[in-house]
Amino acid sequence: MLYREFRAPLLRNVRLLTGGDEQWAEDVFQEAALRAWRRADALSRERGELWAWMMTVSRRIVIDDRRQRGTRPVEVEAERGVDPAVPDGSEPTLSALVLAQVLPVLADHHREALVLVYLRDRSVGEAAAELGVPPGTVKSRIHYGLRALREAVGGPDGDGPLRR
CATH class of the missing domain: 1.10.1740 (Rna Polymerase Sigma Factor; Chain: A)
Structure with a gap:
């Protein structure tokens, strides 16, 4: 009823x-x-x-x-199928390993300039003073050192000691 x-x-x-x-x-x-x-x-x-x-x-x-x-707190439905992005911490380690293998392949003057500017965070002027060469020479060594690094890692043509 x-x-x-x-x-x-x-x-x-x-x-x-x-x-x-x-x-x-x-x-x-x-x-x-x-x-x-x-x-x-x-x-x-x-x-x-x-x-x-x-x-x-x-x-x-x-x-x-x-x-x-x-x-009570408001209940919300979690989105399904979306996994949060987890940062990959392996990149710096891999880069360090590659550098450790490739740096000895470079000419001494190229390696010194690259290490001072990129790894020890010196300016071109500071690196030039420390190496006792003009700043233009440091720039040139960095340029050719980077080119040699690319080739050693397997540059544009895809060959290099680490790619074999």
């Missing part, structure tokens, strides 16, 4: 209380009907009184649900 007589009008009213949430309204109606069934012997059988009781219970259920939702 509860379902047949009260479901449609009660759902309309509860939908207003739940902000149009159909599923929540259905849950509230089911909970109110369950409470009415549990108290069936104590409830009045008059339609008006039973309707008033059902509306009061439904309103209180919505209020309790709102309070409970306000005290």
Whole structure:
């Protein structure tokens, strides 16, 4: 009888209380009907009184649900299939290994200029003063040293001692 007589009008009213949430309204109606069934012997059988009781219970259920939702953090669905990017820490290690293998292949004057400028973070002027040569000479040694490095690692033509 509860379902047949009260479901449609009660759902309309509860939908207003739940902000149009159909599923929540259905849950509230089911909970109110369950409470009415549990108290069936104590409830009045008059339609008006039973309707008033059902509306009061439904309103209180919505209020309790709102309070409970306000005290819990909002649940969110995690995106599936998207793995977070993990930085690969192997690049600096591999670069250091390659450099350790290739630097001895270079001419001494090229290696000295590259080590001072790129590995010890000296300016061209500082490297020139330390090597006792003009800055233009340091620039030239860096240029030709980098070219030799590319070739040793397997430059544009793809051959080099490390690629074999």
